Amino acid sequence: MQHQFKGHDGLIEVLLEKQGDHWLFNGHTARVKDSRTLSLDLSDGTTGQATVVKVKDAWWVHFQGHTFCLERIEPGTSDGGDEGGLTAPMPGKVLEVLVQTGDVVVAGQALMILEAMKMEHRIVAATDGTISAVHFAAGDQVQQGSALLELVE
């Protein structure tokens, strides 16, 4: 997976790998402990807990006395394999539901189309799996962060 953040001197690209429940980047490893905490294991042997929270578009991270505010650049379209895609990226309206409960889908398949901020957004499957629930129908208003569908790998 790839994420972009705003740096002092332009964009920073983070190419993220996943192994089991570990996330890897540049030789460093992270593991989610709960919705606010990740265990971090740096390549130089430094380990510890990082605290994290997202406010608007920015991820705030605290690790061993250092605080970071990393503004994330949303990809132009949402088919970048973003697993957060099953939640509404912003408040909007459901334009179309392309699947129903029980459907078998493949990674990258479009599941739902949202309209928000005058733009259309495709919600795509991050992995292969089965749709276990669809929470909204065409015409429904959704809030930012609302769970839209459920996908079981």
Added chain:
Amino acid sequence: MQHQFKGHDGLIEVLLEKQGDHWLFNGHTARVKDSRTLSLDLSDGTTGQATVVKVKDAWWVHFQGHTFCLERIEPGTSDGGDEGGLTAPMPGKVLEVLVQTGDVVVAGQALMILEAMKMEHRIVAATDGTISAVHFAAGDQVQQGSALLELVE
């Protein structure tokens, strides 16, 4: 509205009145400040903040150094005007969905039927209104507390 709690010597009935954003009982007044805090104004002039949280069937309340654990008796059926009824009362399976998005319903109307703990539970509308979303379909598994439907008054 009427609620029942388990007391030391049997059931305690609380007949609740609502005036604007104030809740009244026995000459005492309460007002919701946030999801964990209510302002309490007792008939003897005592005022202060109460902290509240529900764990399983019991409401835990803290007020000025006193802690209460009040086990609530769920009405036999759920058509007692229980506004919490649009969430799953326990983990279970959706047996039947009786409405769809856009339906106009009246207070007390059954909206969904759940099976849980070997029993059927009717989810009923607490007020008149319009169904703005249906989050699960027949056959879906739901977790305790999951939002099942959305009803706009």
Added chain:
Amino acid sequence: MVSKVLVANRGEIACRILRACSEAGLESVAIYASNDADSMFVELATEAIMLEGDSISETYLNQQQILEIASSSGCDAIHPGFGFLSERADFARAVGDSGIQWVGPSPEAIEKMGDKMTARITMRHAGVPVIPGEEIEQEDEGEALRAIEQASSRVGYPLLLKASSGGGGKGMRAVQRPDELLDAAKSARREAVAAFGDGRVYLERLLTGSKHVEIQILADRTGRTIHLGERECSVQRRHQKVFEEAPCATMTEEIRSAMGQAAVAAAQAVNYEGAGTVEFLLAPSGEFFFLEMNTRIQVEHPVTELVTGVDIVREQLRIAAGQPMSCGELHLRGHAIEVRLYAEDASNNFLPAIGPLAVFRPPEGPGIRLDTGVRQGDEVTPNYDPMLAKLIVWAPSREEALQRMRRSLDDFVVLGTTTNLRFLRELCDVPDVITGDTDTTMIDRLWPNGWSPAVPPNFTDGALLVAAAAESAGLNMSLSVSNQMVGDSGPVSPFLTLNRRYP
């Protein structure tokens, strides 16, 4: 030299020690059972290593495993905290034999003080007053019972039978009259054999109306042994302290000095090193008697820290590293009170309780210290001791300390698990507590038929209103969450419910 400390404990005392290591610039290793993986103390160490096994004996009491972890992780010291292995001479010896520094006294000192009969004899030889009584050396049941009968007439009634290896009230019997003696002796021996594999008992005169007063000791390798004044811990329920203070409200300068000298003599008699506590019974007459010595840091050490300004855990680490203790001449200042917050039902014979800490919001403000190993969102399980936290207040005077404790207890919100908060709060209004006339039987005397809270009727009404209004207003959305978050670490994370929708 001490550079990396393994903390062989869990919960609040592990947090206390790990933070002290961090401030001292020492590396630290936490060890934890799998059911403690999300506990706070695990996050405070430089390294955290999981113990294999399920039961306590396979984990926190597993000497072999802990020693192997200490070696393989490069630790040069082990701090045992209290409880668990802290008073196991064999473990202290094994640690020393592995070339690792034990943060505590020698195995010999632990042994001499661990066996209560030996401790009584050692203290008598050192000139420390012990409770009038007699040791029963006979091992054979018949001979022992005969010896007990003969000794009883010399000790006098009422008397106390105590197991030599006893603790926590096990193997202990109060005997009021001669005709109760034989049955009591047999059952005390049976209980002691079952609990400790050692049926030896001794007799003591039963001193009623006494205070439990203890002296904190520090001794370093330069030969300096000092006392840090007394703590009073008379307020006990089921032989366990719940309300501790420093100084003792009724202490005089003369008794403090004499008791302090006796405690120093007790420590020197066993070549003591590190921090320890000598417990005494203080009779209304002003006479005091050696009870036992705890050869480790004590739960209630914070009250002494607050009135003396000594950081006892830092001094333990210094002493273990072979350095002289850093504290100079001591002056007691002000008054400190500690209460132990237990997950227990004080209105039902103090039965332990379990449940989620759905809300855990400690009081704030100057003069308040909270030593805890839990935070909101944690689950109280039956696996370990039900002590959730120690709430300690300091103020310039005892009256102000009590005022501060009352406010702190009123402001302390714990929901989701039954605690003794209200019991502790009512203790602060007991006339004997206000005057300082507490003794070890106070709780039984005050509430012979058990305690139940005094609740203003309006408050019950108010609570019902709050619960009903919260239900009607739909605040029970938190319901599913309180269940889901159980066992989870970190600040309350109610989003788990949502996150878990995506397997």
Added chain:
Amino acid sequence: MVSKVLVANRGEIACRILRACSEAGLESVAIYASNDADSMFVELATEAIMLEGDSISETYLNQQQILEIASSSGCDAIHPGFGFLSERADFARAVGDSGIQWVGPSPEAIEKMGDKMTARITMRHAGVPVIPGEEIEQEDEGEALRAIEQASSRVGYPLLLKASSGGGGKGMRAVQRPDELLDAAKSARREAVAAFGDGRVYLERLLTGSKHVEIQILADRTGRTIHLGERECSVQRRHQKVFEEAPCATMTEEIRSAMGQAAVAAAQAVNYEGAGTVEFLLAPSGEFFFLEMNTRIQVEHPVTELVTGVDIVREQLRIAAGQPMSCGELHLRGHAIEVRLYAEDASNNFLPAIGPLAVFRPPEGPGIRLDTGVRQGDEVTPNYDPMLAKLIVWAPSREEALQRMRRSLDDFVVLGTTTNLRFLRELCDVPDVITGDTDTTMIDRLWPNGWSPAVPPNFTDGALLVAAAAESAGLNMSLSVSNQMVGDSGPVSPFLTLNRRYP
């Protein structure tokens, strides 16, 4: 008699005072502007009454409205805290005229110390050393400028021009050379007229490399006036203190005694009552000079409380009630350091920041005190001062206090709003701070081109990984919540999002 206290303030100092009232058994009234309705201090009072109006001058500075509330709610005392109306002699007089006790000194004492030129003259008469310089009495611009020119040659260069009604650096100019004098004098007068409606200035010799050292004073109506030792507050950014400690690291017993006597003399010269602070410049030579007297409780009072064991706010309440202060002979013990946590961007000229306190998790452990008026979930707005909290540590020695401060700052997590936490943490590693050789120009000297954090490159990588992993793992479910909870009171209540689904 004082039985019910109106606290004419907000934020952390209102919390501090309201808790002291509660512990003293006094009723209390909080007053709050509508944008403070959900602030913590509102919950700590016996009663809370909303102020009408929007701007500060309509609310917290509205003397008439506050007096009416005090009367109608039956208050017999008003505690002004610091800032706002605390040094307004006219308000203190109006309070007294209403028959309500002012918790502070007389209006006359406030007036004499509030006008800096008058204060200099009063102090000189009382034998308190003032910075060599001259007052300029002339009001007419032309005459004043001529007098300034004449005085400048007597005072010598470099010199400091200061507005008599000044404060916070306004109306103050450092003048290095004679040819800069006239322009500087004109602009200082202009600024002083604009800010205070009073163009009077005076000249002082500019003492470089000096320490800002202040003495805490207590005086009661029995005629007892004592000092509680010194605080050093040299570490300042933009003329505002950020790092304060007691005692001063380089203080000698002789200077403390002389400075303490001078401070007591200063207080007695204006018949002072209550708590106050006499500020001095301490030159490297050991000479010290009166700067000004703050006739109120000070932000940094906790460091003095921790080393003396005196509860200064409780003593204020006692003194206001006509009682003698309760503290006896004082002994300084250990070392205390306070840092001020600001919502500001230290790497961008300390510009104030706003935002939600999405995570606000203070450090825990012994020897740590946090004075704050905010909690997780609160919003930092541009309406008030950006100080979020004061983090204060105590330890037996200065070295241990710095160790504890480092750990505390490392453990303090604030997310959602930019703060100076890292700046404070780096201060603890500055060699001049470690040795105690701080002076008022240290920050400008260390970071002439502004401060920016030293971040290990691996940490930046790690933070990027954490952010990316959190995004991929869907932890941004909290996103909508962080927005929703803003402005909400109580512990974080992420359920609002869910609740709001049901209109």
